[in-house]
Amino acid sequence: VHWVRAFIRFHGVRHPATLGSSEVEAFLSWLANERKVSVSTHRQALAALLFFYGKVLCTDLPWLQEIGRPRPSRRLPVVLTPDEVVRILGFLEGEHRLFAQLLYGTGMRISEGLQLRVKDLDFDHGTIIVREGKGSKDRALMLPESLAPSLREQLSRARAWWLKDQAEGRSGVALPDALERKYPRAGHSWPWFWVFAQHTHSTDPRSGVVRRHHMYDQTFQRAFKRAVEQAGITKPATPHTLRHSFATALLRSGYDIRTVQDLLGHSDVSTTMIYTHVLKVGGA
Structure with a gap:
């Protein structure tokens, strides 16, 4: 009316x-x-x-x-130059720096990186398995060779947290619901532990169980925002900008659009095509 x-x-x-x-x-x-x-x-x-x-x-x-319906406008993604990425990384430390390098080196979403488990890193084959990414699909990504030593060190730190939890009789890490029902002890095992584990324990809102969660999204977001400001970057860059920058860099290097689509986990190639527009207008 x-x-x-x-x-x-x-x-x-x-x-x-x-x-x-x-x-x-x-x-x-x-x-x-x-x-x-x-x-x-x-x-x-x-x-x-x-x-x-x-x-x-x-x-x-x-x-x-027959009257046309408007289509949602698609803004071109913000893309960082390699030099800008290096400058931002210079103001990040420890696991925040490594996590940013991982996002930029693989193109994974921040949520996918935070939810990585120890078993998802395959150093022998140089791959990272993203479990049930957007669209509930698993996909294999290249594990950047340059990050392998740092990732091994990260696993050593994570194992120290895991051993501490074991010694204190803590609850295991959270698992997908169906898996937790089928294998209730799996959350206590090392392969299921977080690669980027939170340093403190928190209450699981679903179950009320006090356990170790993965690194908080907001914690990394704040660290990244500070680094962008300290680096003097005026672009509205967020952690997701690293994914955009990864995709654009691959296309500029000659990777075909379908390969980039698979690496990003896009179900529709038209979503990936937007990065070709960034190149046409002189993006990073």
Whole structure:
């Protein structure tokens, strides 16, 4: 009702039966261009008019069905140059620095990196397995050879936390629900321990169990934001920007779009294609 009233008021309280496609298009254009409504709001307005004309006025309106719906605008991703990445890394320390290097060197999402388990790192084959990434699909990534020594050191630190928890009789780390029900002791085993473990224990909101979680997203986000500011980077860079920068660097190096799609875990290649636009407009 709200959108029908707005439509009628927009056209000087004329009866909608006297209004046609041009008037509807004018109203929808006004919403998009002047009111700057979101795509979802624009669709609500169009749906309301479709219902009103079809169900209330019982008017055949093929012209209304043909009116184009706006598509969500796709902004080009922020991309860092290799030099900018090096500058940011210079202001990160310890596991925060290693985690940023891992995101930039593999293109994984921050959530995927945080949830890495010891068993997901295969040094012999130089691979990292991302378990149930976006879309609930596993995928194999290249383990950057340059990071192998640092990752081994990280595992040594993680093992010290694991041994401490074992000695204190702590609860094991959280597991996917189905797995935890089937193998209730698996969370106590070393292969399932976090690569980037939190240094303190916290209460699992799902179960109320006090256990060691992986490094908090917010903790790394804050450290990265400080590093960007200290490096004098004016781009609105976030940890996800490292993923964008990884993809753009691969395409610039000659990798084909399908390979990059697989490494990023995109289900649709059109999502990956946006990085080709970054290259065309002279991105990093």
